[in-house]
Amino acid sequence: MSIITGYSTHDIRFPTSLSGDGTDAMNTDCNYSAAYVILNTTPNADSNAAASDTLKGFGMTFTIGKGNDIVIEAIKQLSDKLVGMPIESLFSDMGAMWELLTSDSQLRWIGPEKGVIHLATGAVANAVWDMYARSRNKPLWKLIVDMTPEEIVKCSSLKYLSDALTPEEAVQMLHERQSTKTEREKRALQEGLRAYSTSVGWMGYTTDKVQRLTKEALDLGFNHFKLKVGVSVDDDLARAKVIRDIIDDPQYQNKDKRVHAKTIEGKNAGPTGNVLMIDANQVWDVEEAIAYVKKLEQCKPWFIEEPTMPDDVLGHARIRKGLKDIGIGVATGEHCANRVLFKQLLQAGAIDVLQIDACRLAGVNECLAVMLLAAKFGVPVCPHAGGVGLCEYVVHLSMIDFISIAPTFDRNVVEWVDHLHEHFKYPVSVNSHGRYNAPLDKSCGYSIEMHQESIEKYTYPDGSYWKYEHPTIISKLQEGRRYV
Amino acid sequence: MSIITGYSTHDIRFPTSLSGDGTDAMNTDCNYSAAYVILNTTPNADSNAAASDTLKGFGMTFTIGKGNDIVIEAIKQLSDKLVGMPIESLFSDMGAMWELLTSDSQLRWIGPEKGVIHLATGAVANAVWDMYARSRNKPLWKLIVDMTPEEIVKCSSLKYLSDALTPEEAVQMLHERQSTKTEREKRALQEGLRAYSTSVGWMGYTTDKVQRLTKEALDLGFNHFKLKVGVSVDDDLARAKVIRDIIDDPQYQNKDKRVHAKTIEGKNAGPTGNVLMIDANQVWDVEEAIAYVKKLEQCKPWFIEEPTMPDDVLGHARIRKGLKDIGIGVATGEHCANRVLFKQLLQAGAIDVLQIDACRLAGVNECLAVMLLAAKFGVPVCPHAGGVGLCEYVVHLSMIDFISIAPTFDRNVVEWVDHLHEHFKYPVSVNSHGRYNAPLDKSCGYSIEMHQESIEKYTYPDGSYWKYEHPTIISKLQEGRRYV
Known part of the structure; x- marks a missing residue:
């Protein structure tokens, strides 16, 4: 041995x-x-x-x-x-x-x-x-x-x-998903997992670059796009308008009916069913977040990501409540320190979308716990990725979530950034519909070998x-x- | 310069x-x-x-x-x-x-x-x-x-x-305390700051040792005592009984009337006004904490410290609610990661006592913020100390709290452990009434030079x-x- x-x-x-x-x-x-x-x-x-x-x-x-x-x-x-x-x-x-x-x-x-x-x-x-x-x-x-x-x-x-969530409840939940597991595995292997692109809207990018990248991403099959906001309302509105003008263009009609029908609340859908999300990376205090995001209402984002300090469970709950009227949700997780904070975000009804991170949480064990919690509370898990190696990791987590854990997968979408994959022996990839391919190599392990x-x-x-x-x-x- | x-x-x-x-x-x-x-x-x-x-x-x-x-x-x-x-x-x-x-x-x-x-x-x-x-x-x-x-x-x-708490509110609060500041400074210099002893009840100690140390602490003037619990109910009850038998003995009547009158709720006071606290150092899940502490009701503790994971704001709120009936409060803080978690503990009404740590919080700046928050919410700050250097640090914080910030100081009590002070150039000390002496040396700074x-x-x-x-x-x- x-x-x-x-x-x-x-x-x-x-x-x-x-x-x-x-x-x-x-x-x-x-x-x-x-x-x-x-x-x-x-x-x-x-x-x-x-x-x-x-x-x-x-x-x-x-x-x-x-x-x-x-x-x-x-x-x-x-x-x-x-x-x-x-x-x-x-x-x-x-x-x-x-x-x-x-x-x-x-x-x-x-x-x-x-x-x-x-x-x-x-x-x-x-x-x-x-x-x-x-x-x-x-x-x-x-x-x-x-x-x-x-x-x-x-x-x-x-x-x-x-x-x-007790261990007994968790076992029970998983048993309920058992009989349909094989079917979902087959579907995941055929279709891949829906991804969204963050690469279009980094803060350092010019509007020209945002425009070019958004078109490229649409051509690659993506229908979810994320924009970084929080430094200047005017600048945020300008870059959001660039993206919205393109993704709302009828030529880019989103053909993924499930997304169009279910992930977007009525007035924020946009005419084509393509989806914009915004991300503030924790720059605001609680009430400041509500006031600022209200000024971005016309961008029609699905959610505001990281509106404030990631430890602030009650703050996120307050922000979610403050934005409910205008149909903008709240997402967080890439800086969520552990499962106990995620538990509270769910208990407090503080988030619409849960964004786990494959290494900020202490590995697969804790990610499983958080995906089980999210399933119990009916909140979709949309993993944080990008950086280096995160995309390689999270496709495995979302495969597990889709096949074994999540009650539905209509709103789940996995972050995708096309950087630095060339350094990995088993690089993750997306297909022509902007969806993650399931890792298939029997030697790939957790796909993280460089x-x-x-x-x-x-x-x-x-x-x-x-x-x-x-x-x-x-x-x-x-x-x-x-x-x- | x-x-x-x-x-x-x-x-x-x-x-x-x-x-x-x-x-x-x-x-x-x-x-x-x-x-x-x-x-x-x-x-x-x-x-x-x-x-x-x-x-x-x-x-x-x-x-x-x-x-x-x-x-x-x-x-x-x-x-x-x-x-x-x-x-x-x-x-x-x-x-x-x-x-x-x-x-x-x-x-x-x-x-x-x-x-x-x-x-x-x-x-x-x-x-x-x-x-x-x-x-x-x-x-x-x-x-x-x-x-x-x-x-x-x-x-x-x-x-x-x-x-x-806005900066403006904080300034306003401090202004309200200004006119009586000098008087409190004088009192602190004369009387010192009330301390409690954790040295009597570490988990590794035999009941004989607990007994001897409790008597010694009473003779030194202490009237608050802390016991570590959480491994075995029987063992906890046995060691608690040793302490209670001594501190409830009429010969050790607590002469500090303010403590007797105000820090203890009726049925938990004990006959002499001496106070027991218990500390579980995070071993329990939320409901488990409530069930376990209920079994220790007869120990009549003022509070249970760290009943569960320190990040669990909502869990502490739930435990506090669950123990209200039997008059046992909740304290936490030595592992509270930052001011945002303390803010939520206060907003959620999760704690009776706030135990800041002079270095787990990022220095004096964040300790000031948390003491201001506590003052706003009317929760007493009883700093975590012991270890090495913590007593030297926290006496400064409690001096600031008493003189400039806290609305009252009737329940505030500073942890004291008589270990390792000999390594410091300006070691902190307690007087014959079991109270911290104010650091007076003009060269002592924050008293942390070794x-x-x-x-x-x-x-x-x-x-x-x-x-x-x-x-x-x-x-x-x-x-x-x-x-x-």
């Missing part, structure tokens, strides 16, 4: 701040980064199993540059806990594996279950899940949809959730890109540091 | 796990630790001011061992932002100083405003406050109570709070204690690490 013998970590940063990609009202200079871990195994002495000789687990968490090294330090301390563990004993109780990572009484203090230590837990837990799926020759999503309801619930992080050349080139600060191709940037980034 | 020229950081860990001090249901092996920073300044070339030649700022955040190094990595990256800054320009707008530390768009991603990066911000911001107070030859509390209401509000972190010998001895892993006196422990701590 193979054990985990050690690990390596890699601080990988891409210079995305140079292009203005990923720019919004809060995040003005993102270098999309991966705090990346590889778990190594070898068969132990008494094993004859040649197949597991080279089994590895790949995991990462996403950051936007500085601080990636801090997360890596946390990844090391969590990975230490796995060294020496027989992999099959981890796989046999993935819930216990998650407990092992999150219950260290000393490390828990610097969370608990939030921020750096939780982001790091996401990377490490996902690496174990990746290894588990590879060991079974299945993509991660398939590993999980093939589990029994009891098995899925056993590896979901349900601690602190029982006032909203090419060795990419790791080497973009390792910070010693990779060839940062050391040789970009000396100016690196010296600028380092000049502030005067550690004595 | 002097500028910040650089800084040093120190990973300082005390081997408190050896004694069972600090043990509770969640934290079973604490090594009280300080992620410690010293900001250095020199006068710049055109300055003649010899007085500021040696001005330094000392700050730390508290952890319980592992992960202290992760926090230090974050402290370094935040301190970098201060290097080169003229100190007087920092002091002239401490609100802007705090913004500088918390608004880095890349570092914000790995919070935001929570966990490692927020703990680190607490250490760095507090170091600047320490330096500011020293530069004015005043203890930190005195520096702040001498400010105008407008000045206090200007350096309070009020972003995201305006739906509960003796150089303590830093050197307990630096981890290379200080003399860890390297030479405790080789067994260190090798045990490191054996898990197999980084490749």
Whole structure:
């Protein structure tokens, strides 16, 4: 039987701040980064199993540059806990594996279950899940949809959730979806999963660029588009008008009847059924959010994303109530620290759309718990993606959600950004209808393995890109540091 | 004019796990630790001011061992932002100083405003406050109570709070307290601030030890006592009975009439007016907390502290409602990640007692904001202390609260643990009535400067204690690490 013998970590940063990609009202200079871990195994002495000789687990968490090294330090301390563990004993109780990572009484203090230590837990837990799926020759999503309801619930992080969802209720919910599971799996493989494009409307983009990208996205089959707002009402209205003028043009009629019929409330639908969403990235106080978004009513967005501080459950509930009249919903989640905050957002009726993040939540275990909660409360899960690696991750989560968990999938739509996929060995892709293709490669695991050349080139600060191709940037980034 | 020229950081860990001090249901092996920073300044070339030649700022955040190094990595990256800054320009707008530390768009991603990066911000911001107070030859509390209401509000972190408290309301509240400020300052200097003892009831202690420590604490003048609970009802009841039997003995009649009359609701008062509190350190789910605490009704505690996950605002509200009938209140705060969570705890009516932590909140600025919020909602602030350095910090906060902010102070009581004070240059102390003495030394700043010998001895892993006196422990701590 193979054990985990050690690990390596890699601080990988891409210079995305140079292009203005990923720019919004809060995040003005993102270098999309991966705090990346590889778990190594070898068969132990008494094993004859040649197949597991080279089994590895790949995991990462996403950051936007500085601080990636801090997360890596946390990844090391969590990975230490796995060294020496027989992999099959981890796989046999993935819930216990998650407990092992999150219950260290000393490390828990610097969370608990939030921020750096939780982001790091996401990377490490996902690496174990990746290894588990590879060991079974299945993509991660398939590993999980093939589990029994009891098995899925056993590896979901349900601690602190029982006032909203008990394990028994969760099992019951999953059982109700069992008989139609195969049919949904078939459909997902045929059709893919509906995606939306964030690439059209970053804050740093000119209206010309927004116009060009929106048309391109429509031609690629997308019918949901997101625009960053929150710095200036006039500028927001101007860029929104560019998008609306195009997506409301009858030549771009949305042919996806389900979307047209169900995801949009009457007056915000627009004539073609194409959908606009807006995203403020937390810039407002609560009442300020309501007042500002009311000024954007004519943009007819489906929802306002991250109107205020992500921890503010009651604030989101207040904003949702304040915008109900004008038919604009509330979405949040990419900065939602853990399942307990999601539980409250659902209990308080604070959100119309739940946007989980595959690594801000502590890996697959906690994502399962949150998808189960969302199903209980009837709120669609539309994962946060983009950055680097997030699209690769979340397609697996949405496959699981669609096939095994969600009561309906009419409103669910997965964020898509066409950046940096070339660095992954099993890059995710969208089809000609603007829908995510299901990952099918039996060796893909959780799809997060990067090419060795990419790791080497973009390792910070010693990779060839940062050391040789970009000396100016690196010296600028380092000049502030005067550690004595 | 002097500028910040650089800084040093120190990973300082005390081997408190050896004694069972600090043990509770969640934290079973604490090594009280300080992620410690010293900001250095020199006068710049055109300055003649010899007085500021040696001005330094000392700050730390508290952890319980592992992960202290992760926090230090974050402290370094935040301190970098201060290097080169003229100190007087920092002091002239401490609100802007705090913004500088918390608004880095890349570092914000790995919070935001929570966990490692927020703990680190607490250490760095507090170091600047320490330096500011020293530069004015005043203890930190005195520096702040001498400010105008407008000045206090200007350096309070009020972003995201305006739906509960606007800056204008805060100024107004402080103005209402102005005319009686001097009188309260005089009283605080004469009487000190009421403290409570947590040292009597750690989870690892035998009933004999609990008995001995309770008597000692009564003899020292304490009349509030805290007991750790949550592992076993029988054990909790047994240890609670030991304490109640002693504190209810007429020979220990509490002579502080204000406490007896006002802090305790009728049936829970006990015959002598001495007060028991219980603390579960987050072990329960919401309904489980209610059911468990009901079984402890006969202990007659003032409140249950940390009944569940600290992020669970709605859960705390539910628990408070569930325990109202039996007269047991709810307290939380030592793990409350930031002011936005405190705002919601207050808005939801979830707590009877607010327990701020001087470094889990991001320094003095955010503590001021939370004390202002608490005053608005009429909830007493009883700071979390103990560990290492927390008592030194919080006496300043409670001095500010008592003199400048809180509408009443009848229920306020400051946690006291008599550990590790000997490592500080200006150690805090309690008087013979079990009350904190106000820090008076004009050079004490925020009272957090440690003796150089303590830093050197307990630096981890290379200080003399860890390297030479405790080789067994260190090798045990490191054996898990197999980084490749």
